[in-house]
Amino acid sequence: MSSAVTDAHEHDHDHHGPAKGLKRWLYATNHKDIGTMYLVFSGIMFFIGGFMALIIRSELFTPGLQFVAPNFFNQMTTMHALIMVFGAVMPAFVGLANWMIPMMIGAPDMALPRMNNWSFWILPVAFSMLLATLVMPGGAPAGGWTMYPPLVLQTGDAFPFLIFSVHLMGLSSIMGAINVIVTIINMRTPDMTLLKMPMFVWTWLITAYLLIAVMPVLAGAVTMLLTDQFFGTSFFLAAGGGDPVMFQHIFWFFGHPEVYIMILPAFGVVSEIIPTFARKPLFGHDSMVYAASSIAFLSFIVWAHHMFTTGMPLTGQLFFMFATMLIAVPTGVKVFNWTATMWKGAMTFETPMLFSLAFLFLFTIGGFSGLMLAVVSSDIQYHDSYFVVAHFHYVLVPGSIFGIMAAVYYWLPKWTGHMYNEKLGQVHFWLSTIFVNVTFFPMHFLGLAGMPRRIPDYSTQFADFNSIASIGAIGFGLSQLLFVYVVIQCVRKQGAKASSEVWEHPKGLEWTVPSPAPYHTFNDPPKVAAEVAFS
């Protein structure tokens, strides 16, 4: 990049802005454009998946079957989960990575822009295919997002499309992850040593390694399903010498790291936001890095805690119980460090901070139920009941999703150059936080009282808490329309103009460029001045 020979060419490059019309998006290589596409895509998927959730909750509002057939109900739970996990949460984080990582490390763009384009455009194809299964003979996949055989092999025509779309999602994630790693390792501004990197960059680096490690495992697992179905193998069929439970081992070897893939970037986000609004540096930056790394490592040796009822040797159960309990230690360290960051700060409560605080409290509740689930003999009662549904929705909705929303509010002024409507943002926050609890808290009780998950109808003793949860879900769903409104208002530049710092002296290189961030930033590597540096 440095040689004088390329100067003339570079000069041209600096001044051409985005292409016009559709081509700008179809051929996009600019990290900001691609980030925007990821975020918009994720938003659309969030609403499609949310709509399915509302079908589920409407059916469960009272006992008896009112709206859908049991088989369609199972299609909804399966598709809801697949769409939320692979279509909403993961792409949102990749979108944030695309927008922010280059700006946070002082790089001009992602390292591999064309692959970046490809990894995005695979997603609409994958999800169009997945959604198309809804109208295929036999309907959409209905065997649960975990795709356990032999049940999943009873899927109709949708089966190969399910497998292929999972392959595509995995491909997209791996390419995204490679891009993140190469960018972070090679394109940091020379001043920025690894331990000076912002936490969001750190958590994404770890996440990217997790992705590269486990997405191929998922691909392998579903490929074996495919060959079992069509090519006469019997990896998972006892009749041919296979073992259905082996699929669960492989799936959860992917699945547990996957849940951390969905939370680590959110850890990064709140680690950026809390210091800004507490006006105090992040407490224990380095120990946060080590904690996130240990969580990532431990996530590879706890998978069988999803399988305590499958029949495992005692020693296996003991090992997976202890390993799972151990994860609570680095997770605790993170929570304590965030608390210490707020301690003796001078806090204000703008929307991104509010979402981060809700994250802190409610994610911790999910951590507590996780700890309870780790204890094998209790888990035998909790497993596959609504208690587990409560657990993972606490870590995923006020955890991952609130993390994403906090990030959007925090960086939106940087992206658009205008402030969002703070008052509406706060209304959105309060509605979301209240309804998320109304929806998911009663599910703990339902599970403990004995209600299994994934059932379209239930005994009358579960009626009351189910109605409450359904009301909460509809409230939560409607509240998100407000979010869309606030974002659109901001994108249309209807708020006050944002300064380049946006907030009060936040740390990080992204705040040294103007708002909105110009189409090309950091063509020359910046200096990391003391006032924006981490640790």
Next chain:
Amino acid sequence: MIRRTCLSVAGLILAGSAKADWALNMPRGVTELSVETYDLHMQVFYWCVAIAIVVFGAMIWSLVRHRKSLGVEPAKFSHSMAAEVIWTTIPIIILLLMAIPAAETLVKLEDGRKPDLTVVVTGYQWRWHYAYQGEDVSFYSSLARTSADARRKNSGIDPFTVENYLLEVDRPLVVPRGAKVRILLTSNDVLHAWWVPDLAIKKDAVPGFINETFFRAEESGVYRGQCAELCGMDHGYMPIVVEVLEQDEYQAWLDNQKNGDAKLAAAK
């Protein structure tokens, strides 16, 4: 509905006195191990509550006192080795305190020695089959007619009028009180899971494999559960009912079953 909601809030506050409909907690159950599991569950729960009080307390304190609107100056500190060490070691100690009883119960749970009675339980889409080993008694157990009628979409039957809606079967599994029952589980088609909360057992039924689990019911009565592993369309409609009888009643039931079968055979 509003009245119900108010009641529910009241119910939450008076958690201890909640009735069945507002059940908030796991049943204590009727086996030694179900009670032990319940105690373990409560113990871990109380640890969580204690930790929550400390952590949330610190957060709330900070939220109240350390706000810019009170005119405070933010402190500058950003590291403390001592603090890090403390909040790494204390959780480890708490975890050890939890892990020991957890391991003890688990070891008991896996103790399969000397069963008094063995029943082979086979999952089918969508009912259960019970075979009493060595007794020549076996039968299917399906959702009871009353529930099966009411559960149809827009059946016009109000589920609240059906007794034990979705939790009633035509023929329950019958076992004697005080006997250690060994359940051997397998499946004929896809995965199922046999779950009875009051007995604190849940185990997967895996086609081609046999899983085992145990229980010894200390009280006679009727205990209800459901299939807990997604097994397709009617996964929600394959309940489990276990009837625990006194030893002599059980023997009478068993004889009756055998004679009944013999009579049927004779009639043919």
